[in-house]
Amino acid sequence: MSSPAFAEAVKGDPIVFLPIGAVEAHGPHLPLGTDTFQPEFVVNAVCERVGGLIAPTINYGQHSSTRNLPGTIDISFDTLRALVMDILDALRRNGVRKVVVISGHFGSVHRAAVKLACERAARQGMKVMFLSDYELAELRAQVVSEGLPDGHGGALETSRMMDIRPDLVAEARTAGEFVSMDFMVRADPERCLPQGFGGDARMATPEKGRLVNQFVVERLTELVRRNFEG
Amino acid sequence: MSSPAFAEAVKGDPIVFLPIGAVEAHGPHLPLGTDTFQPEFVVNAVCERVGGLIAPTINYGQHSSTRNLPGTIDISFDTLRALVMDILDALRRNGVRKVVVISGHFGSVHRAAVKLACERAARQGMKVMFLSDYELAELRAQVVSEGLPDGHGGALETSRMMDIRPDLVAEARTAGEFVSMDFMVRADPERCLPQGFGGDARMATPEKGRLVNQFVVERLTELVRRNFEG
Amino acid sequence: MSSPAFAEAVKGDPIVFLPIGAVEAHGPHLPLGTDTFQPEFVVNAVCERVGGLIAPTINYGQHSSTRNLPGTIDISFDTLRALVMDILDALRRNGVRKVVVISGHFGSVHRAAVKLACERAARQGMKVMFLSDYELAELRAQVVSEGLPDGHGGALETSRMMDIRPDLVAEARTAGEFVSMDFMVRADPERCLPQGFGGDARMATPEKGRLVNQFVVERLTELVRRNFEG
Amino acid sequence: MSSPAFAEAVKGDPIVFLPIGAVEAHGPHLPLGTDTFQPEFVVNAVCERVGGLIAPTINYGQHSSTRNLPGTIDISFDTLRALVMDILDALRRNGVRKVVVISGHFGSVHRAAVKLACERAARQGMKVMFLSDYELAELRAQVVSEGLPDGHGGALETSRMMDIRPDLVAEARTAGEFVSMDFMVRADPERCLPQGFGGDARMATPEKGRLVNQFVVERLTELVRRNFEG
Amino acid sequence: MSSPAFAEAVKGDPIVFLPIGAVEAHGPHLPLGTDTFQPEFVVNAVCERVGGLIAPTINYGQHSSTRNLPGTIDISFDTLRALVMDILDALRRNGVRKVVVISGHFGSVHRAAVKLACERAARQGMKVMFLSDYELAELRAQVVSEGLPDGHGGALETSRMMDIRPDLVAEARTAGEFVSMDFMVRADPERCLPQGFGGDARMATPEKGRLVNQFVVERLTELVRRNFEG
């Protein structure tokens, strides 16, 4: 899209989708870019349904518990917040008023950074929606993990990736434990995930993934319509 | 406690408790200091049981959804993080190695600020525990609210305050609704709580509060012992 | 005080008092919280006379010369400035226009931090008064120390504490020397106070303390009236 | 690539390539992502020749002269510097020692931000190479623009894009003037490029682009080998 | 002095003098650079006596009360602190271990900024002395102002400038009042000096100035010798 084409598109008051990805260890069976593939897939599908523009993905996020695991490339809270702030500022200067920020990663500190940037944009007059596609996917977690505990890199995420990028999911898959930290904040927080992921990845299937992804896309489409078209 | 008495106490490798309070609107029936009274009560009771020192309370926190309500005096994410960092640094310089940080307020951005400060201290070698007493109290929420939704300033918090400071809880109490924001980040986030609190405060009783507070104190005592004495 | 009660009170354009305390070594005879007890005492007394609201105390300050002494828990210049700025901002957003900031600690860098925050608030339209109760107490220093040099934790502060919290003042008291630093800025600035305080604490009496505290309260009452009611 | 696969790859002391893209107005004939497509193309080709890993692209840059043109989504100097610093830090923590940072955008302030981040990494022991593929392409500028002045979005960049992504280059192309700013720093710096680009885009051909791109890839391959294998 | 000559000089472990000046309104009879001329004069004279190197002057300072008066060009607390920190860091990297920082301006916030920078250098192992020549000059204030109140731009400073740069002192001189601010922090702090200076400038004479300047030089020479040669 060229500069004049963008200027023309903005006149129609479009929704701009801003995907936030991550480079994060997701166990031995999932790629480091798992949290990038998922929101990009969702954003593309939703954008097809409701229209709008897609901004280039922010490819890095903030990570706490997986920070020390090989392959996690994290950026700080401050950097992430500044990055989202700057992009929202630039979109606003360009006349964009409606933004949907979708993060693949669901860490609490990561989301706090993005949320603060979004709050600031809201106070400056933008209509901003912010969520993780994981929040919606999780509503279908029980179906996928059949009542067992599931989490980071578990059955839910593995299923979704088997639908989106089956070529990047390893055949050999195991189950990952959860170890409670009992509220201790540790220098080695990854010990809460001894296998580097949590949940039984053997329960994952592409069919389950398709159902979850469809649900996420439909639910988000509906939410975006209600929030921006109402 | 004088300077030499403190120096002497530190030789015993004591746990230092750092309560974090808040000045935040909690509806018409609860005082602005609700999130200060609760952790101070808990810290005093736990400290009696396990020993240790209590640092002066941080009286201000970060607030998102209640920020615009009368009486909320919030400090920024950065200020809160810096404050906890500085205090932990100073404790470490003083030879303190074990800290329990307890926040009354349970906001996600607020906790992210405190968590980042605690992570840094952990990487510098301190043993740090961080939680909100609300996280423990919530484990008893069902008993108090009898299956109804409950939240900020609702039946749980009101009951606890009726046990701790009954003189500060108003007799006239109503129920507060929750309005879903559908993932929109707004300049007027308080519209999620039209009455300024959420849950049915009429269900609160001092007896329920006592049970919850006892549970919180016992559970925390147990966790502290396991984390620091094990 | 509840949220609606605060909203109502603000309509009357009240003065809000913000006490700033400290956790600082004050020799073997005074508690670490000496600089918290003093301004809280003064604020309570003045508020009784002129009305107004009292904000929760900031319990930590910035310290230079006593920074390395056991028990001093200092926060940085930047943190203190940010904290006061944020609280003044939040008060202003709440409709408060008149603030009296009273610090117990009288360090020059500490005061510079608070002053910068107050200057900013003044430029944003607030009426802000800032002083240390020590500045007023010092006007009666000669009476207390009878012409001898006096200072941090000396006869003046000890007397005041004997009036405010006699239970926290040790019976055994000595005299503390001053050693000139000759303008050297050192990594061990506490060597200017070899005993951890300066002045002859043996000269302290509760009667002297009462006279000084009365003077401080009366003088401050008068200044507050002149500044805000004139 | 999964977490264990990454850990394995790092053992071989690989070069990691970090492409920096941009969202910037490049006249009516080129896409906003021009400065992303170019370095990604180059990095892929060079990585095929010398081996190594490719980190996800930083999709946003800092812009001065084109900042006000439609479609430019710029981030600040500080954000860009922090972003590159954080990524280099995380790579270092992961055991990576050799990094090639390649920026499509060639703005002087943009490069200063990246350079400072690279200098810091170098002082921490990493071997860091930083350049813009434009710097190499420019060595062939004369061949493309046949002695006429050329610049941002001109014959050189258009030719390169006609080789890389011909589908994104508009057929209708004109020439863009340069207006000297005479060292004035202006709020409307885009007036130096009245057409939004500089140079005669009509002179661009895919053949010229291929020659330039080949030259850039070969030259960079040679430089990387000399710097990291020597 | 060339780079190799500097390297040679540093081998002798010299004292480096760093003068801090200011651009500040000093009433109608004194130049804006008054606080630059004074410390430069003193530094030159002391350096002649004790040897050492003189770093280029920092020509700008932080100003509170005179900030709004015509001609005051102030920099912020943070900028001043960073500037002194950076220069001390660079001197340390160059092998310099002894520094005397002399500020002409005597504002409390200004000095706090410089002091924090010096404290950091001291903690990094440098021997740092910091004072304002005004602090020494003031010890002779009574002689100059004959018991009358004197201050910013008054008899003391005017006398000193009549000795240092008589050509820059206006013949027409009056007396400036002091108005007490009663601890109010105001947006128009200059109202404490209605004439833009304080004290009776008519009492100034070059002879008084010479005596004061000689005293300052001798006293500082003595202090420097004691602090660095002892």
Added chain:
Amino acid sequence: MSSPAFAEAVKGDPIVFLPIGAVEAHGPHLPLGTDTFQPEFVVNAVCERVGGLIAPTINYGQHSSTRNLPGTIDISFDTLRALVMDILDALRRNGVRKVVVISGHFGSVHRAAVKLACERAARQGMKVMFLSDYELAELRAQVVSEGLPDGHGGALETSRMMDIRPDLVAEARTAGEFVSMDFMVRADPERCLPQGFGGDARMATPEKGRLVNQFVVERLTELVRRNFEG
């Protein structure tokens, strides 16, 4: 110049010149202050021709390649940017609308810092011109170095200094090599200048310097007139 004289001068909407110097190694034959002497000389001469005021020099700059050479006293990017921002802010508050910022040092990161500060001032309504006198001098480089490569501390700068301050230029002069860094960002960037300067300083003469300096002054005078008087 006194405060009232400055206020009077500002009424005439004068150009204010702000020279930026440096303390930087320039080889064995030139003084550390070379980049201060040059812009001060130029500013004085241009100001004589076009009128205006001269602000005190910023005596320190940011340095990359010469940072580790003896005598270079560098300040950080952030400090330099803040310093120029603060001074431009203060000038604007004083009613100044036209500023010419002239830096002796020509480093790319250094200039980026100053440029960002100037861009901000321009967006706030000031008319700001920013250049290095070196940029103009370089237009005559060929005449001086007779076609040979020349650079930092080489024939051009040496000639200029022989015209401005011949007493500070050493008689013994040699030639300095350039070593290409091949785009590596190094912790020892000074290895690009093994002799600490680049170019043949033996080719320098005071006559060449005079011609260059005259050219710079005339060209800058013309540019200033065109930019501010047109």
